Amino acid sequence: MPVRSGTPGMVDVARLAGVSHQTVSRVVNGHPGVRPETAARVRAAITSLGYRRNATARALVTHRSGLIGAFTTPDIDTDRLLSGVEAAVRAAGRTLLITVVDPDDPTGVDRLLDRVVDGHLAVAPTTSLLATLGALPARPPTVIVEGPSHPLGPSVGADHRGAARALTHHLLDRGHRTVHHVTGPPGSHIAAERAAGWRAALAEAGIDAPEPVPGGTGPDTGHAAGRALADRHRAGEPITAVLAADDTLAAGLFHALADAGLHVPDRIAVAGIGDRPESTHLAPALTTVDTGPRAVGERAARILLDMVEGREGTDTTVPATAPRTRASTGHW
Amino acid sequence: MPVRSGTPGMVDVARLAGVSHQTVSRVVNGHPGVRPETAARVRAAITSLGYRRNATARALVTHRSGLIGAFTTPDIDTDRLLSGVEAAVRAAGRTLLITVVDPDDPTGVDRLLDRVVDGHLAVAPTTSLLATLGALPARPPTVIVEGPSHPLGPSVGADHRGAARALTHHLLDRGHRTVHHVTGPPGSHIAAERAAGWRAALAEAGIDAPEPVPGGTGPDTGHAAGRALADRHRAGEPITAVLAADDTLAAGLFHALADAGLHVPDRIAVAGIGDRPESTHLAPALTTVDTGPRAVGERAARILLDMVEGREGTDTTVPATAPRTRASTGHW
DNA sequence: TTGTAGGCGTTATCAA
DNA sequence: TTGATAACGCCTACAA
Numbered sequence: 001m002p003v004r005s006g007t008p009g010m011v012d013v014a015r016l017a018g019v020s021h022q023t024v025s026r027v028v029n030g031h032p033g034v035r036p037e038t039a040a041r042v043r044a045a046i047t048s049l050g051y052r053r054n055a056t057a058r059a060l061v062t063h064r065s066g067l068i069g070a071f072t073t074p075d076i077d078t079d080r081l082l083s084g085v086e087a088a089v090r091a092a093g094r095t096l097l098i099t100v101v102d103p104d105d106p107t108g109v110d111r112l113l114d115r116v117v118d119g120h121l122a123v124a125p126t127t128s129l130l131a132t133l134g135a136l137p138a139r140p141p142t143v144i145v146e147g148p149s150h151p152l153g154p155s156v157g158a159d160h161r162g163a164a165r166a167l168t169h170h171l172l173d174r175g176h177r178t179v180h181h182v183t184g185p186p187g188s189h190i191a192a193e194r195a196a197g198w199r200a201a202l203a204e205a206g207i208d209a210p211e212p213v214p215g216g217t218g219p220d221t222g223h224a225a226g227r228a229l230a231d232r233h234r235a236g237e238p239i240t241a242v243l244a245a246d247d248t249l250a251a252g253l254f255h256a257l258a259d260a261g262l263h264v265p266d267r268i269a270v271a272g273i274g275d276r277p278e279s280t281h282l283a284p285a286l287t288t289v290d291t292g293p294r295a296v297g298e299r300a301a302r303i304l305l306d307m308v309e310g311r312e313g314t315d316t317t318v319p320a321t322a323p324r325t326r327a328s329t330g331h332w
Numbered sequence: 333m334p335v336r337s338g339t340p341g342m343v344d345v346a347r348l349a350g351v352s353h354q355t356v357s358r359v360v361n362g363h364p365g366v367r368p369e370t371a372a373r374v375r376a377a378i379t380s381l382g383y384r385r386n387a388t389a390r391a392l393v394t395h396r397s398g399l400i401g402a403f404t405t406p407d408i409d410t411d412r413l414l415s416g417v418e419a420a421v422r423a424a425g426r427t428l429l430i431t432v433v434d435p436d437d438p439t440g441v442d443r444l445l446d447r448v449v450d451g452h453l454a455v456a457p458t459t460s461l462l463a464t465l466g467a468l469p470a471r472p473p474t475v476i477v478e479g480p481s482h483p484l485g486p487s488v489g490a491d492h493r494g495a496a497r498a499l500t501h502h503l504l505d506r507g508h509r510t511v512h513h514v515t516g517p518p519g520s521h522i523a524a525e526r527a528a529g530w531r532a533a534l535a536e537a538g539i540d541a542p543e544p545v546p547g548g549t550g551p552d553t554g555h556a557a558g559r560a561l562a563d564r565h566r567a568g569e570p571i572t573a574v575l576a577a578d579d580t581l582a583a584g585l586f587h588a589l590a591d592a593g594l595h596v597p598d599r600i601a602v603a604g605i606g607d608r609p610e611s612t613h614l615a616p617a618l619t620t621v622d623t624g625p626r627a628v629g630e631r632a633a634r635i636l637l638d639m640v641e642g643r644e645g646t647d648t649t650v651p652a653t654a655p656r657t658r659a660s661t662g663h664w
Numbered sequence: 665t666t667g668t669a670g671g672c673g674t675t676a677t678c679a680a
Numbered sequence: 681t682t683g684a685t686a687a688c689g690c691c692t693a694c695a696a
Contacts, residue, residue, distance in 0.1 A: 003692090005395050009673055020683045025675065033681060050469035056397065056448045057673035059388045061688050063337050067429075079411060086432055097399075097429050100418055116388045137382030219613040251583075251613040258615065278580075281551040281587040283615055335676090341689055352667045357691065365665060389689035393672050 008049040017045040028053055059116055068304065069097045069117035069140075071133075075124035075188045076217055076246045077274060077293040081145055084297025085121055092305050094118075103129060103187060119308040121145055121300060122152070126187045143304040145297060147189050153307075156300035158291035160190055160273070164197030167243055167271045167289055169205075176241035176269065178207050182215040182225040182253065184245035194245045194273055210237070215249055222249030226256025233262060240268055247272035247279045250286045340381040349377040360385055391448055400636065401429045401449035401472075403465075407456035407520045408549055408578045409606060409625040413477055416629025417453055424637050426450075435461060435519060451640040453477055453632060454484070458519045475636040477629060479521050485639075488632035490623035492522055492605070496529030499575055499603045499621055501537075508573035508601065510539050514547040514557040514585065516577035526577045526605055542569070547581055554581030558588025565594060572600055579604035579611045582618045 010021040010028075017024070019038060026034050027042040034042075045051070059065040068089045072078055082098070089096045097117060103126045120142040122130065130150045133139065142153035149155045171179045181198045184191025195212060202209045215225045222244065233239045239262075244250055250272045254264050262268045265284050272279060275290035305311075342360075346353040351370060358366050359374040366374075377383070391397040400421045404410055414430070421428045429449060435458045452474040454462065462482045465471065474485035481487045503511045513530045516523025527544060534541045547557045554576065565571045571594075576582055582604045586596050594600045597616050604611060607622035637643075 003395075004672075011673080021674085022676095022683060022685095023681090026682090029675085035681060038681080052469075054392075054448065054673050056388055056391045057688090058675075059688095060386075060392055060673080060690090061675045063335075063688080065388065086430065090432060095429055095431060097427055098418065099427060100422060116386070137384075219610040223613060248610075251610045255613040255615065278551040278583045278610065281555060281583040283587070283590065336688075343689080353690085354667060354692095355665090358666090361691085367665060370665080386689050389672090390691075391672095392674090392689080393691050395672080 007054075008051045009054065010051075013042065013045045013049055013051050016049060017042045063116075064118050064308075065116045066094045067097050067117045068094050068119050068121065068301070068308075069099065070121040070123055071099055071101050071125060071129070072123040073101050073103050073125060073129060074185075074217075075146075076184050076190045076248075077146070077291070078124050080293035081123050081297040081300075084294035084299075085123065085145070085301045086297075087294075088298040088301035088305070092301075094305075101125075101129060119143070119304045121304055122147055123297075124188065124190065126189070128187075141304060141307040143300050143307070145300040146293075154303060156296055156303060157190075157193075158293070158296050160193035160291060161197035161200065163273055163289045163291055164194040164243065164245075165201040166197075167273065167287070168198050168201035170287070171241040171243065171269060171271060172201065172205050172207075174241075174269065177238065178202065178210055179241045179243050180210050180229065180239055181212040182222070182229075182242060182244045182249055183212050185216045186214070191245050198243055215245055217246050218248050219250075219252035219255075222252025223256045224252070225249060226253040227260070229253075230257060230260030230262060233260070242268065242270045244270060244272045247274035247276040247286060247288050250279065251282060254282060339386075340383045341386065342383075345374065345377045345381055345383050348381060349373045395448075396450050396640075397448045398426045399429050399449045400426050400451050400453065400633070400640075401431065402453040402455055403431055403433050403457060403461070404455040405433050405435050405457060405461060406517075406549075407478075408516050408522045408580075409478070409623070410456050412625035413455050413629040413632075416626035416631075417455065417477070417633045418629075419626075420630040420633035420637070424633075426637075433457075433461060451475070451636045453636055454479055455629075456520065456522065458521070473636060473639040475632050475639070477632040478625075486635060488628055488635060489522075489525075490625070490628050492525035492623060493529035493532065495605055495621045495623055496526040496575065496577075497533040497536075498529075499605065499619070500530050500533035502619070503573040503575065503601060503603060504533065504537050504539075506573075506601065509570065510534065510542055511573045511575050512542050512561065512571055513544040514554070514561070514574060514576045514581055515544050517548045518546070523577050530575055547577055549578050550580050551582075551584035551587075554584025555588045556584070557581060558585040559592070561585075562589060562592030562594060565592070574600065574602045576602060576604045579606035579608040579618060579620050582611065583614060586614060 010024045013024045014021040019042060023034060024042055027039050070085055072082060086096050117140055119140050122142060123145045125147040127148055130147060130152060134152050144150060144153055144155040146157040147155060168179050181195060183195055199209050213225045213228050215221055229239055244253060250270060253270055257264055257268055264270050271287040273289050275288045279286040279288045342353040342356045345356045351374060355366060355370060356374055359371050402417060404414060418428050449472060451472050454474060455477045457476060457479040459480050462484055466484050476482060476485055476487040478489040479487060500511050513527060515527055531541050545557045545560050547553055561571055576585060582602060585602055589596055589600055596602050603619040605621050607620045611618040611620045
């Protein structure tokens, strides 16, 4: 038979206060119909014993845990998306449970399902991850953050396509004959949308899109991409403007291009997406666009909380936040 | 009285398989002494019903949830520390529960205590947060990550003092008469240790430490600090070398110093701490030291897991990881 | 090898 | 206004 945990429970409080454990429950949960005097006695017993309500037992009987789960897969802006999610979840008095999912091995998904969470957030999920999730039996309300739309639940995301498109047009308007593209991580929905926006802008200008340079995230990846671009330049391909799928690529890009004698911005123009804080401070400052990842994360979490708490439609109808597209003052 | 949740339980599986719910429990938990044939029937019922073990009910009776809680407060390297923690926790088949604590308002602490977690990680906690934690009644095993030592539990951290000291000596050896310091966030233990190392090195060289420049984290803060340094330089103070408490300050520092005509590295030398990936790609590359935050996070989590799972002393004895001090090849 | 009984700490219902 | 009682879904101990 099970053992008592050692920490005091409602029964202990009840005994000390000379009431039933049910009355303790009423006091703890602020239910009406308890004589003030009794409530005071109970409260005294609670502090004297250092009693804290057992969330597990509560969850067992109420079928809600106050926990929100987040699947996450490393991608562009995952950190800021999660930071927004965390803030909203915390503001709602709930706790966030984070599981990092390896896209190649989505076993972590199972683990999160074993826990009782009131709702799920799929942060920057790949299509295959969503498929895995969708194939599972009964799962709690789910909201997709920066992922492909899927019957699993509503999607919340910024207009990456529009942002990339606008930046590409911006470069073309500056007189460049074409714009090259360093992509984001393979399998990333955000990266795919940004690439699509770049392609769309070129198509609108009647330009054949040059072969994109495979990228990812981070300055080291950007450095590798910069070397690839420099090689193609050396091979005779005219390269004058580059749109990087992510700001974090920029420092490495600048570095590699400079090493190859392609100084930014004199010989080559570079724009990024994401408005990372460092972008203003690079030399030269990176032209970029803010896609508001923190706001997206917060919004997604709030939509999920609405669903979980049965508040219908407060926020659910609008599927995407408009990006606050502010281009930083670049050198060109 | 409580309502059944709708999802199948052991009783449902048992009924379908024609056994008792106890036998189901045995099969699910891999206990011996079940006839293979019976086990197969149970397993068939499980898949057919899509049964999953209810972690809450399990936690209620076993007094262990499989959950590890992390308090976190925004600081230098919090992200990488957490990433290491997450990896180790996940590798152990457990789930991480993250709570961000506002150091000025540690109410989140209460929240995490309401949940049943098997162990706590205090990631980059302030002294006051530890005091709040320590004042609480019964709390689970705790490990402090990059925080001041405290009776709450073992501390794990890199040798920030040594790293800062070594870098300061490195600058002095290069002929600088003194080294200025841009500090990290106020209240940060990491920042305090790094400042102490800087002070120690100057003291060892018989130099009076110049007034440190208040900093924090991030390029924008670095930019502000750079302007402050430039002002002091303009006011006649000889400034030739700067140790930034954190790499993320560097880009902003470079930017502000360059704007003030103090080109790095010609007019002024700058070193950072933390070995962020972008540091290699700045112009010029930043001299820095790796303090292995991911490894520290992993190690701390493993120590906690040892404590939680009753594995004594596997790792607990050694309180700090040695930093892999590799200075990147800077320009000076 | 399998089933029965009891209890983990809480909430909900009903009666007093 | 308060208390008894029955779940929630599971695990441990013991009996069969």
